[in-house]
Amino acid sequence: MNKITDRYHRLIKDDEKHLNPLFDLKDVPKRVYQFGIAAVIAGIAVAACDAFLGLYLSSFLLGCFCFTVLMFLILRYNEAIQHLPFFIIATICAFLIVSAAFEGFQSEQYLYFFPLLVVVPIIVDLKQTQYRQSFTFISIIICSFFACLLVDMNVPHIENFTLAQINDLALINRVVTISSTILFAVSYIFFERKYINELMEQSTRVVDSRTQFLATMGHELRTPLNGIIGIVNLLKKEHSATQHEEYMQVLKYCSDNMLQQVDNILDFNKIEANELEIQPVELNIRELLLNVGKPFIPIFEEKGLEFKVEVDHALDVLVFADDQRLTQVFNNLFSNALKFTEKGMIKLKAICTGKSEDTISVNFMVEDTGIGIGEEEHKKIFDSFWQVYDEASTKLTGTRLGLTISSRLLKLMDTKLTLVSEKGVGSKFSFDMSFKYTALHELMPFNEAKTESNLAGIKILIAEDNAINMLVAKKVLEDYNAIVTSAYDGKDALEQLEKDHDQDIILMDLQMPVMNGYTAMAEAKKLYPKIPVIAFTASLVDQKMLSDLLASGFVDCILKPFKPQQMLSTINKNLAHA
Secondary structure, eight states: HHHHHHHHHHHHHHHHTTOOOOTTOHHHHHHHHHHHHHHHHHEEEEEEHHHHHOOOHHHHHHOOOHHHHHHHHHOOOOOOOOOOHHHHHHHHHHHHHHHHHOGGGGOOOOHHHHHHHHHHHHHHHHSSSOHHHHHHHHHHHHHHHHHHHHHHHHSSSOOOOHHHHHHHHHHHHHHHHHHHHHHHHHHHHHHHHHHHHHHHHHHHHHHHHHHHHHHHHHHHHHHOOOOOOOHHHHHHOOOOOHHHHHHHHHHHHHHHHHHHHHHHHOOOOOTTOOOOOOOOEEEHHHHHHHTTTTTGHHHHHTOOEEEEEEEOOGGOOOOOOHHHHHHHHHHHHHHHOOOOOOOOSEEEEEEEEEEOEEEEEEEEEEEEEOOOOGGGGGTTTTTTTTEEEEETTTTEEETTTHHHHHHHHHHHTTOOOOOEEEEEEEEEEEEEEEEETTTTTTTTTOTTTOOOOOOTOOOEEEOOOOOHHHHHHHHHHHTOOOOEEEEESSSHHHHHHOOOOSSSSEEEOSOOOSOOHHHHHHHHHHHTEEEEEEEEEOOOHHHHHHHHHHHHTOOEEESSSHHHHHHHHHHHHHHHOO
């Protein structure tokens, strides 16, 4: 319920930037405007009655009061002042004290303090602020009330009254104060009911969204898991090498798909909690784009799809960008295109749209020749869990979280994912971004011929307590011709380093028995400071944890489960830095 309340108050803050001071009753900031306008209207009405009774000084004083409150409302609306409730309450209290000097005790103007007390909880957001603000307002009102009584009783009134005039004025003040007290009390009940109803609606939406999320994710995770389990059972029975190869391709596709779904779930949760941050690093745009689609090429070929990459040579520069999040956006766009395209091609295109001394602007596009999306469905395509109905195949095919996450990530990078699509023809997803150059952006162009695809002669120490993870990592690295040394805990890793400290890099699991990865890394850095240590972990590493890892001495992080190309790229990057 606290999360719902926080979200509700964030909506109130957002709305306050576009204030409509008259008609939205549920937002506390707007109630202050409504109360101020009500005070001005009441003041004008009482001023007119005073003038009708011949009390011109009192009428003039009320006119000044109305003008002052109106000025405060205008100034706040133009954001020239803050704390509008304080200014209005202080103005009313000051007016009532001055009015006591003009009219005296018999006019009963002190009765206006009672509706003023009732209005405090209406114009102060008790759910969002401390009680100190309410206590301050109530203290001002009570002190002003006693000050008003003292002036009434001890200061001769300035206005000259007849007995009939004073009786009529007292009657008017009684009617106005009683009516306004009742009105404010009823309004407070009304506002509280509106607030409670809003919370209940928010709660219902959150529950419905959570239920839909769990149902959708259950389906999305169980589908590739079912494929993995099924293929493993088939591999036990099948002895044909050709069939084995086909099964392994399916197994790889299912495991990659499941990993992508897990990553999407975690990232979606971070985005919803406003915890995901963009972290720019130095990269070559052209290099990123030429490599980003490589993991999908075997899947495209298996499905009979042509994969085209068109990258402007002007993008062969070093810039600051978040490579991880950009890669995630393209992966989601490729996966979406793959899901909806049965024949034809999928194209990645990037062109330079402008340059300046400090920045370069780029237009990115992923195009497919799939089933396309009708114009009436374009606005829904980025909604969480939305699905496209394909009449040709009479089945539901889900866009799920991929496009939603891509859209949210690009929004964090100050851009927008746009769609151009026609039913039965295909779709084009595109976005524009500007990147800041690095200091040496023209000195390190990307050489496509220079692709380091092996680790021949590189000595790597792996510290990993899980035997299966060790087996997989060791086999992957040996396939890249690396010389691998195994250690099954932190203490064992230090002993292996003592035997052979001529290691080029260390992969260190964080959670290990005997000695954990943090302690082992710290000891290794003391003894062998030139050997880079990469955290090798299955922990959920957010930006704060990554910053802590780097601050503690790790040079980078490889998350489990990992992809061989990802491991190779990370090791090569840190070997180059070393």
